[in-house]
Amino acid sequence: MPLKAEPILPRFGAECSGLDLTRPLSAEEVKQVTDAMDKWGVTVWRNTGMSDADHVEFSRNFGYLEKVMRREGVKYRLPFPQLFDASNLNVEGEITKDPGAIQYRKGDRLWHTDSAFLEKRTSYSILLAHQVPSKGGNTGFADTRSAYDDLPQDMKDFLEDKIGVNSLWWSRKMAGADIPEEEIDARFKARHPLVHVHRGSGRKALFIAAHTMDIEGMDKAEGRKLIKELIEHCTQPQYTFEVSWNVGDMVIWDNLCTMHHGCEFDYENEKRDMRRTTVREGTEPHTMDMGDDPYGDLFSKSPKLVDINAARVAGR
Numbered sequence: 001m002p003l004k005a006e007p008i009l010p011r012f013g014a015e016c017s018g019l020d021l022t023r024p025l026s027a028e029e030v031k032q033v034t035d036a037m038d039k040w041g042v043t044v045w046r047n048t049g050m051s052d053a054d055h056v057e058f059s060r061n062f063g064y065l066e067k068v069m070r071r072e073g074v075k076y077r078l079p080f081p082q083l084f085d086a087s088n089l090n091v092e093g094e095i096t097k098d099p100g101a102i103q104y105r106k107g108d109r110l111w112h113t114d115s116a117f118l119e120k121r122t123s124y125s126i127l128l129a130h131q132v133p134s135k136g137g138n139t140g141f142a143d144t145r146s147a148y149d150d151l152p153q154d155m156k157d158f159l160e161d162k163i164g165v166n167s168l169w170w171s172r173k174m175a176g177a178d179i180p181e182e183e184i185d186a187r188f189k190a191r192h193p194l195v196h197v198h199r200g201s202g203r204k205a206l207f208i209a210a211h212t213m214d215i216e217g218m219d220k221a222e223g224r225k226l227i228k229e230l231i232e233h234c235t236q237p238q239y240t241f242e243v244s245w246n247v248g249d250m251v252i253w254d255n256l257c258t259m260h261h262g263c264e265f266d267y268e269n270e271k272r273d274m275r276r277t278t279v280r281e282g283t284e285p286h287t288m289d290m291g292d293d294p295y296g297d298l299f300s301k302s303p304k305l306v307d308i309n310a311a312r313v314a315g316r
């Protein structure tokens with residue numbers, strides 16, 4: 001049965017069905033998925049029945065999967081290093097009370113692209129729901145291609161060669177974490193063009209996120225004002241929709257033409273167990289090892305270690 005795609009907005013997002021994602025896909029089926037992704041930017045797959053192993057195997061069709069650094073003496077909740085823990089749970093599967101972890105997750109509620117703070121960008125993020133709250137916890141998505149299309153020509157001209165400076169810690173600061181700017185400046189920052197051609201569609205897209213702290217060559221205050229305005233532009237209702245999750249649902253989004261954010265829910269009282277694979281831009285399918293791990297490197301150099309993926313062993 002061929003893939004069927006029902007649009008969510010006229011040019012952005014589609015609910016997809018017709019493929020059994022628990023079985024290995026043929027090359028033709030993989031192409032159907034990537035064609036749908038290039039067209040729609042976000043695809044939503046309901047009630048997939050996928051296990052953690054299915055999730056990782058399916059994701060390998062699209063490139064190299066980033067891995068969570070595994071440290072000795074630390075227990076991990078999830079069975080594969082390719083699964084990022086996007087839950088509000090600790091290693092025992094209970095709601096975390098760790099203030100560092102709670103604060104860290106607040107940054108995910110701001111509009112962002114995954115891994116914009118790394119040198120090697122992420123193409124697809126593939127998120128699978130294992131447990132969902134009774135209310136809230138949606139994920140919002142924004143169309144940065146159509147938002148770019150609708151910018152006035154003088155703004156397009158102005159942005160053409162501009163470079164954004166991105167830091168994980170900036171988004172955490174924006175979400176209320178107490179991190180002095182000098183400390184952010186001492187840590188790794190990634191430079192990415194604010195406008196790029198989305199390879200799969202040939203359309204131009206904005207590449208901005210809550211991680212984008214400055215624009216090279218611009219006064220800091222002016223650059224930050226412009227970043228805020230561009231995020232507000234992209235997240236207007238005509239460019240956005242929310243996915244409401246049920247267990248077994250999977251969403252793939254292409255970070256190179258979208259932004260997303262987590263919506264509020266009662267994270268102190270309700271469990272939300274979401275697991276994500278993360279495909280590195282421009283890599284070959286089924287690549288098992290690329291010899292480096294940008295996430296591990298980034299966290300190991302951070303003075304205040306907050307590693308949400310490596311839930312601390314109780315008592316440590």
Ligand SMILES: [Fe+2]
Pocket residue numbers: 108112113114260
């Ligand atoms: Fe994210």
